[in-house]
Amino acid sequence: MTNDQTPTETRLFALLIGIDEYLAARDLNGCVNDVEAMRIMLENRYGVPAQRIRVLTNAEATRANILDAFQEHLIDNQDIRRGDQILFHYSGHGSQMQAAPEDYEPEGKNETLVPHDSRTAGVFDIPDKTLAGLLERLAAAKGDQITVILDSCHSGSATRGPGDPSAPRVRRAPADTRTPPADLDAGLRSNRRSATRSVGASGWMPGEMEYVLLAGCRDQEESNEHYGTIADTSAAWHGALTFFTLKTLRELPEGVTYRELHERVAPQVNATYRDQMPQCEGRRDRQIFSGVHVERDPFITVLRVAPDGTTVTLGAGLVHGLRPGTKLALYPPEVRKRAELPAKPLATVQVRSVAGRYWF
Secondary structure (H helix, E strand, C coil), rough: CCCCCCCCCEEEEEEEEECCCCCCCCCCCCCHHHHHHHHHHHHHHHHCHHHEEEEEEEEEEHHHHHHHHHHHHHHCCCCCCCEEEEEEEECCCCCECCCCCCCCCCCEEEEECCCCCCCCCCCCCCHHHHHHHHHHHHHHHHHCCEEEEEEEECCCCCCCCCCCCCCCCCCCCEEEEECCCCCCCCCCCCCHHHHCEEEEECCCCCCCCCCEEEEECCCCHHHHHHHHEEEEEECEEEHHHHHHHHHHHCCCCCEEEHHHHHHHHHHHHHHHHHCCCEEEEEEECCCCCCCCCCCCCCCCCCCECCCCCCCCCECCHHHHHHCCEEEEECCCCCCCCHHCCCCCCCCEEEECCECCEEEE
């Protein structure tokens, strides 16, 4: 389907959170733009009725409102049938907070989302284990056709200096050093990560999760804001992950998988922001906003493309049998089977240097 065709309705329900204005953290530029652009994309391309999309921005996106909306609009929503598509999109600050001893966090901190009113008296961030617990309850109630987009980071280090208010900003607030109450989010939190100690490269979710997570960056990296035009609108600030994801979605046909989307988006983001590598975790071979799983032959993934186009970094290395001098052919991300390989590749490359996992 092209963007000027009548959309086919997708049974999808979405909760979109965008926070530019904070009571006790540095303001951001493009988070409200992110969720507004996502809302427009859902309605225009996927035919999602407006009443199935809940949007909370700025002062609406308090801690209590976010948790209530997740429960009411998603978990308890009687209009959502088991197996319907569900999207949770958060654009705003990420950070860290003190972890309880039973969380078994090596550094003593949990990754967090920062609501509009967090860091004020008695109000704390939303820790990753609370989000994981909510997602587990949602999957139990409505099925695992869930997509999570977190356009934030959570390193917890001090943010860049204020500088020019029109300059790009990093979506990371300093860690909250307060000790949270022992019963914070009692009954909501998940202990799954503590038990398994397996977590994806983004640092957010258990590695064995059944849903799909698109995260702005790796653990300890930064999620940047980006100025540009997504569609036929004026240029505006957005999160880099959201900007390139929505821009790429407009260019791709139906039936594309999350893996294929990520393989196009991640190099674009990383070519612009060298300290940011978006992550795609979970059921990556599921078609976007669909329950269809696509079988795919194992191929090496392009991780980075140098700005001048002369060097690429791929997700393979010595453990995959690559050595200096090895020659490989590059094909588009949508090639899924060896039998589908075009007669001519996009380019050919020769390995120059090899590490344990990556080659250049």
